[in-house]
Amino acid sequence: MAARMAFSRLTRSLCEVGRSRSLLLQSARWVTSASKTLTVTMDDKTGIAEMSLNRPPVNSLSLEFMTEINIALEKLEHEKFCRGVIITSAIPKIFSAGLDILEMYQPKPERLSEFWKTLQDMWLLLFGSRLTTIAAINGHSPAGGALVAMSCDYRIMAPGFNIGLNETQLGIVPPFWFIDTMMHTIGSRQTELCCQKGLMLSTEEAARIGLVDKVVPLDQIASEAKAEMQSWLKIPVAAKLITKQTIRAPILEKLQTRQEADVQNFCNFAMKDSVQKSLGMYLENLKKKQKE
Numbered sequence: 001m002a003a004r005m006a007f008s009r010l011t012r013s014l015c016e017v018g019r020s021r022s023l024l025l026q027s028a029r030w031v032t033s034a035s036k037t038l039t040v041t042m043d044d045k046t047g048i049a050e051m052s053l054n055r056p057p058v059n060s061l062s063l064e065f066m067t068e069i070n071i072a073l074e075k076l077e078h079e080k081f082c083r084g085v086i087i088t089s090a091i092p093k094i095f096s097a098g099l100d101i102l103e104m105y106q107p108k109p110e111r112l113s114e115f116w117k118t119l120q121d122m123w124l125l126l127f128g129s130r131l132t133t134i135a136a137i138n139g140h141s142p143a144g145g146a147l148v149a150m151s152c153d154y155r156i157m158a159p160g161f162n163i164g165l166n167e168t169q170l171g172i173v174p175p176f177w178f179i180d181t182m183m184h185t186i187g188s189r190q191t192e193l194c195c196q197k198g199l200m201l202s203t204e205e206a207a208r209i210g211l212v213d214k215v216v217p218l219d220q221i222a223s224e225a226k227a228e229m230q231s232w233l234k235i236p237v238a239a240k241l242i243t244k245q246t247i248r249a250p251i252l253e254k255l256q257t258r259q260e261a262d263v264q265n266f267c268n269f270a271m272k273d274s275v276q277k278s279l280g281m282y283l284e285n286l287k288k289k290q291k292e
């Protein structure tokens with residue numbers, strides 16, 4: 001259901017964005033075409049796909065980028081030989097900076113609502129995926145970046161980076177489904193601590209509370225992710241999937257039944273003068289920081 005709803009919206013998004021992409025089978029490996037920002041490869045011997053995010057400078061999640069991710073996820077979901085996907089970054093030191101703040105600053109209303117629907121779809125696809133999903137977190141992962149990582153079945157992270165839902169530090173409230181995803185991952189008490197304070201945790205702190213499952217040196221993260229994936233793929237597939245669905249269905253349904261209201265709520269909030277003013281200041285600070 002989640003995947004179906006997400007797919008119809010996805011098709012619409014694709015038309016609106018006006019870009020078409022396809023996955024091509026090239027000598028037994030699937031690769032994305034027509035895009036420099038997302039590379040998806042699949043090893044047809046193991047059924048393991050790798051999705052590498054490559055949108056400089058910081059893999060921020062714009063409407064087009066998320067549409068691309070959604071198309072690739074949908075394609076892998078329906079690829080019968082695909083059994084698992086590892087999500088990682090091609091940008092040194094950054095997994096994903098989260099939502100593209102420029103999408104929310106002085107936006108066109110229609111694009112803003114499409115942006116939020118596409119984010120919802122990305123989460124529904126990833127959190128509800130039939131595939132085993134592993135995040136190989138090879139860089140910082142604030143806010144929406146943490147959401148992507150937490151939506152996977154397993155997280156491996158290299159030391160020296162930060163991860164967390166830092167929204168309250170920016171004066172905004174994390175959407176309920178961001179909070180639900182974190183509660184699913186680390187439980188309510190730790191989520192309350194992390195979300196109220198908008199904590200960005202170091203890799204080690206994140207591992208201590210279970211936000212990250214394994215810490216490995218940066219140069220071993222890709223091989224560890226593959227080894228971990230192999231161990232997941234040894235579990236009988238139907239039993240594993242039904243267990244995942246049983247645990248995740250109520251969390252997915254909560255957003256599915258409120259998708260429109262959530263879009264409206266987000267748009268109303270983001271379009272407020274006060275919020276636009278803070279966004280402008282936040283962007284200025286990010287740019288200033290770079291000059292310092």
Ligand SMILES: CC/C=C\C/C=C\C/C=C\CCC/C=C/C(=O)SCCNC(=O)CCNC(=O)[C@H](O)C(C)(C)COP(=O)(O)OP(=O)(O)OC[C@H]1O[C@@H](n2cnc3c(N)ncnc32)[C@H](O)[C@@H]1OP(=O)(O)O
Pocket residue numbers: 057058060094096097098099100101102104140142143144145167170172173174175266269270275278279282283286287289290
């Ligand atoms: C801030 C939001 C406020 C209000 C929003 C209004 C409504 C929203 C309501 C609800 C939404 C809630 C859910 C929100 C989820 C999100 O994901 S919001 C985004 C949160 N992300 C961040 O706050 C990350 C900000 N970035 C950083 O902390 C750092 O950039 C980094 C640690 C990721 C990387 O550090 P550096 O390597 O030092 O890189 P720079 O900081 O120099 O950045 C390079 C370049 O990239 C631009 N940039 C950084 N992050 C973003 C981003 N998220 N979106 C767009 N652009 C970003 C930065 O400005 C620099 O640009 P240039 O100066 O090179 O043009």
